[in-house]
Amino acid sequence: MTAGLFFALAVVLFLLGFFIQALRPALMLKVLGLNVMSVAVFMAFLALANRHTPADPVVHAMVLTGIVVAISATAFALALIRALQHRNGHTQLDLAQLDRERVCSDAHDCHDAKERH
């Protein structure tokens, strides 16, 4: 019953993590959302491993490896974010703004786009 509860929680956390990284414009919060998604996957794995007694050690080892790889990727992503901050002065990914600034090949389209926004 414990394993089932945490598996369901892992599913919901995965969706929540996806939406954290999709909806927050700050890049650091996107990294956080990806981390939440990773944690959700690990929790799903561990819940699956817990269906047997004793628990499955191969799955535990996979989760351990996953945790270390996740922090490696996060650390590198944060370094890139710091570099972006230094280069651009901000670390927001505003999709609406990017839509407005998009390069268009047809001047007519650009003109319409500028008028709409």
Add this chain to the structure above:
Amino acid sequence: MLVLDIVLALMILATAVLLLRISSLFQASILFIVFGVLVALAWLRLDAPDAALAEAAIGAGLTGALLLATAAQIKSNDADNTGSNKTKPPASARLLSVSAPTAGLLLLALTAMAAALLWLIPDFFAQPHEPILRDLAYGQLEQSGVSHAVTAVLLSYRAWDTLLELGVLLLALIGARATLTPGRLSLQPVQGPVLDQAVRFLVPVMIVIGVYLLWLGSHAPGGAFQSGAVLAAAMVLYWLAFPQQVQGLSDRVMHSLISMGLVVFLLAGLGVAMLGWTFLQWPQSWAYGLIVFIEMAATVSIAMTLALLFAGNIQTTTAQVSR
């Protein structure tokens, strides 16, 4: 105990929902640390003490420290940004900063993903398959040289994965150091006696615990990664209290320490291959000694790499350190 599980699950859910709504980077980092600790507790309830140790030390502790350092640096760099050629940062942290078509696509993605994933849940309660790998792992445990199954999987059956994992850590550090920017965070030691005295007490204790965890891994939950994480945390704490020590490492020492784990592991694997066995196949009489030796080198590398990932954005000037 089910009540405890339900309460824990609700707290984890609440923390994640809060992360969805918070826009302050500092608050989000603190929330993520809380999230990580709660998740570690949940994994304890799932009978996964190795993963819980690793998540508490690495996922909550070190990731939290990295997030806080980055949040502080982003804020301080934002404050000195007065140049007119830099892009003006966009408005605020609205929850939905996407245009209408993108929002529609996101909603579609939500429905599709939710449907697919929620359908998995009743599948979970179906009859599980035979745990073949688990039986294999426990069956060959005596030949692996250690008596803890997870350590055997990590360093004997799937030693190749662990070797590559050390490589990934090294790659991340190389990448992070390649993007070092001039505007690094200047770390000023917190005034007052609390941090100083706490660190003088905590760091030796953490070193002992770290070394103990390394030795413990052969017969109980523990091992190189948890040990390396605790030692890295000890180094981070030490640097927080005495930031001038960050620059005390010479480049050559640093480079040899961070590559030691990968190199020793690789040489051991190639050594047994040249002596007649296959790559990474430890002969049974030497297995325990080889595994402990490799774990010692790996712990040093992991600790140094994780601590340097944190220290990479710390800059100290003698003018600011008033000790």
